Amino acid sequence: MSKPLSRRDLTRLAPLEHRFYQRDTVDVAVSLLGKLILRELPEGLIAVRLTEVEAYLGVVDRACHTFGGRRTPRTEVMWGDAGRLYVYFTYGMHHCANVVTRAAGVPEAVLLRGALPVLGREVVVARRGGRDGRTLLDGPGKLCQGLGLDRADNGADLTSASGVWLADDGARVPDAWVRRGPRVGVASAGEAAAWPLRFQVELDSMTAVAE
DNA sequence: GACCAGATGTACT
DNA sequence: GTACATCTGGTCT
Secondary structure, eight states, X not given: OOSOOOXXXXXXXXXXXXXXXXXXXXXXXXXXXXXXXXXXXXXXXXXXXXXXXXXXXXXXOTTSTTGGGOOOTTTHHHHSOSSBEEEEEETTTEEEEEEEESSTTXXXXXXXXXXXXXXXXXXXXXHTTTOOSTTTTOSHHHHHHHHTOOGGGTTOBTTSSSSEEEEXXXXXXXXXXXXXXXXXXXXXXXXXXXXXXXXXXXXXXXHHHHO
8 A cells, every 4th residue: 555644644534424334234344344443542543444344234134133123222223323333242251343334223234343453553452462463353352352442332423533433544445355255153043144244355465455 | 273161241031 | 030142262183
């Protein structure tokens, strides 16, 4: 890619707009690859580039929390407007973050699964307990831990540049770099388990664009 | 690479 | 009350 982005460059980027999230969930998932997550923390601004996501298709998707129209306090954010963050707690110790898509009343989302640090790597490493390397942010629980996301961020508005938001710095991920496959951890979801809704950028390609 | 323990919120009976 | 979860890290092979 071009020269490394400075903190100043990053704070000038406009957040992705509301209409970005209102599209088809699979389209949103694919176009999120290569986008930046910006995160304000007491330690400073952090930026990471998304490398892996999964689409969750709402009421018809057995793997989705809102399958069959489930609407509970936990899933309430998914039923709301697009462009918000849905964070939930799982396995007794991990958080997972999703971005809500489509229109209010259509509870679909994209799970953020993996990323590479662009700014504030040392902060991320510290929050990850000193672990570094290629596995730094290669899972949804790790991503939340590294970015300091938890249930306090559930419902956060991603279209305003405060707390946490997403932005496009112009980096493009060619289709040839994207691997498509079945989602992780949804084996018991019947036929939905096989749907190819996981999208992952080949890491070797991505490192070229990550810096 | 495969296997497994770990810890607790959430959904449903 | 109970089963299980959009997972991770450590251990063993």
